[in-house]
Amino acid sequence: xxxxxxxxxxxxxxxxxxxxxxxxxxxxxxxxxxxxxxxxxxxxxxxxxxxxxxxxxxxxxxxxxxxxxxxxxxxxxxxxxxxxxxxxxxxxxxxxxxxxxxxxxxxxxxxxxxxxxxxxxxxxxxxxxxxxxxxxxxxxxxxxxxxxxxxxxxxxxxxxxxxxxxxxxxxxxxxxxxxxxxxxxxxxxxxxxxxxxxxxxxxxxxxxxxxxxxxxxxxxxxxxxxxxx
Amino acid sequence: xxxxxxxxxxxxxxxxxxxxxxxxxxxxxxxxxxxxxxxxxxxxxxxxxxxxxxxxxxxxxxxxxxxxxxxxxxxxxxxxxxxxxxxxxxxxxxxxxxxxxxxxxxxxxxxxxxxxxxxxxxxxxxxxxxxxxxxxxxxxxxxxxxxxxxxxxxxxxxxxxxxxxxxxxxxxxxxxxxxxxxxxxxxxxxxxxxxxxxxxxxxxxxxxxxxxxxxxxxxxxxxxxxxxx
DNA sequence: TGGTTGAAAGGACTATTTTCCTGTAACCCT
DNA sequence: AGGGTTACAGGAAAATAGTCCTTTCAACCA
Numbered sequence: 001x002x003x004x005x006x007x008x009x010x011x012x013x014x015x016x017x018x019x020x021x022x023x024x025x026x027x028x029x030x031x032x033x034x035x036x037x038x039x040x041x042x043x044x045x046x047x048x049x050x051x052x053x054x055x056x057x058x059x060x061x062x063x064x065x066x067x068x069x070x071x072x073x074x075x076x077x078x079x080x081x082x083x084x085x086x087x088x089x090x091x092x093x094x095x096x097x098x099x100x101x102x103x104x105x106x107x108x109x110x111x112x113x114x115x116x117x118x119x120x121x122x123x124x125x126x127x128x129x130x131x132x133x134x135x136x137x138x139x140x141x142x143x144x145x146x147x148x149x150x151x152x153x154x155x156x157x158x159x160x161x162x163x164x165x166x167x168x169x170x171x172x173x174x175x176x177x178x179x180x181x182x183x184x185x186x187x188x189x190x191x192x193x194x195x196x197x198x199x200x201x202x203x204x205x206x207x208x209x210x211x212x213x214x215x216x217x218x219x220x221x222x223x224x225x226x227x228x229x
Numbered sequence: 230x231x232x233x234x235x236x237x238x239x240x241x242x243x244x245x246x247x248x249x250x251x252x253x254x255x256x257x258x259x260x261x262x263x264x265x266x267x268x269x270x271x272x273x274x275x276x277x278x279x280x281x282x283x284x285x286x287x288x289x290x291x292x293x294x295x296x297x298x299x300x301x302x303x304x305x306x307x308x309x310x311x312x313x314x315x316x317x318x319x320x321x322x323x324x325x326x327x328x329x330x331x332x333x334x335x336x337x338x339x340x341x342x343x344x345x346x347x348x349x350x351x352x353x354x355x356x357x358x359x360x361x362x363x364x365x366x367x368x369x370x371x372x373x374x375x376x377x378x379x380x381x382x383x384x385x386x387x388x389x390x391x392x393x394x395x396x397x398x399x400x401x402x403x404x405x406x407x408x409x410x411x412x413x414x415x416x417x418x419x420x421x422x423x424x425x426x427x428x429x430x431x432x433x434x435x436x437x438x439x440x441x442x443x444x445x446x447x448x449x450x451x452x453x454x455x456x457x458x
Numbered sequence: 459t460g461g462t463t464g465a466a467a468g469g470a471c472t473a474t475t476t477t478c479c480t481g482t483a484a485c486c487c488t
Numbered sequence: 489a490g491g492g493t494t495a496c497a498g499g500a501a502a503a504t505a506g507t508c509c510t511t512t513c514a515a516c517c518a
Contacts, residue, residue, distance in 0.1 A: 057240055100331070113407070167353050254496090272496070
């Protein structure tokens with residue numbers, strides 16, 4: 001079992017479980033906590049654009065108070081440890097794999113790497129001044145890998161490179177993304193701009209022109225997290 | 230005795246403590262998590278009308294991810310159990326950490342990604358035909374991370390990208406490498422050719438010329454395994 | 459059977475949180 | 489001294505979560 005994590009999925013699951021442990025529906029729990037009964041509707045957990053909607057920390061405080069649940073209870077439920085009576089009728093539709101467990105790696109700014117004292121003679125990290133970074137910080141259980149084929153993504157991605165893609169990671173301007181169009185074309189690009197109607201995609205090769213795609217022509221978009229080298 | 234509770238005060242206190250445990254200010258933690266640096270300002274924790282402002286559960290997920298903190302850490306901090314301050318900032322390098330444990334991720338060739346049947350409507354892996362790849366396949370206990378600074382490695386590496394470097398991994402022609410010269414210059418390049426006397430390094434930007442360095446001028450060379458995106 | 463209530467989906471609107479922006483102050487480096 | 493960066497306060501705009509409202513369906517009861 002991997003370490004429990006705080007994710008959109010696990011938080012909502014905890015809310016459902018808390019409701020069930022108190023013999024309530026999600027709408028009943030919301031009502032009991034003084035929230036609108038539709039607040040926890042499953043239909044509202046993803047926005048119209050598919051973006052995850054997170055319950056607020058304030059709403060969580062209210063449901064804990066209304067049910068008398070403790071901080072321990074909250075973490076237990078987020079961790080997925082439910083009471084037997086409260087077993088939810090799971091919508092489990094595919095087996096989930098745990099995401100890779102992050103470990104801390106020593107971290108140094110590149111600009112400092114030339115200064116003395118950070119590496120020994122063999123090029124191994126040494127001395128003072130190293131920070132830490134979790135690697136790999138991949139929390140998405142539905143993350144997958146794509147193996148690059150061809151030369152069309154040079155110079156960033158070469159034939160045979162592996163890219164790690166997350167369908168649920170937040171995407172911001174400047175992020176490298178995989179986009180599938182409604183026609184079935186799948187491409188790796190840089191998201192330059194997103195409006196309510198179009199997305200603008202820059203090529204990974206700066207010499208190639210940007211491309212604007214209407215959102216209605218976008219089947220899905222997923223963020224690239226890591227690339228092998 | 231009541232269990233620790235989830236309140237406006239305890240949640241913000243936990244955020245401050247998480248920052249402190251990583252040697253960061255609140256604004257530094259926000260920045261590290263990809264949030265606006267003003268997001269956790271003390272001045273913004275109560276609204277102009279005195280109403281408490283709660284951090285979102287999404288923001289909490291982001292700071293946990295950015296710091297590698299676990300659900301147990303979150304609970305500990307919300308409960309008010311803090312570690313001594315500054316424990317990890319600028320710490321001496323500690324050798325012999327276990328490398329990240331590889332997990333299998335679904336793998337698909339990019340060229341096949343446009344064909345039907347590999348993704349559901351939301352862009353999640355589905356259907357048959359997926360292979361597996363271990364991620365991250367990093368076996369080197371001395372692997373470390375470098376944080377890219379500046380624009381000199383565009384378009385492959387952008388300012389702020391993290392590259393994972395292995396001093397012990399085998400290096401072959403075409404691999405992306407970090408090289409330190411005897412003079413102390415550290416650079417990221419592509420190893421084009423290695424002979425008994427020289428190495429030839431291509432720039433990551435194909436427009437820039439190759440560079441030949443005598444082996445006696447090379448202090449060390451390490452292979453880049455992964456790059457964040 | 460008809461009425462009532464709750465559960466849930468979906469849309470519009472409102473309230474709240476985050477982001478963007480500006481300014482000041484402190485600190486560090488050249 | 490000047491420039492750059494970070495920390496922090498404060499205001500406006502943008503984004504997001506909650507509320508209100510409507511509709512449909514199911515369960516229950518008289």
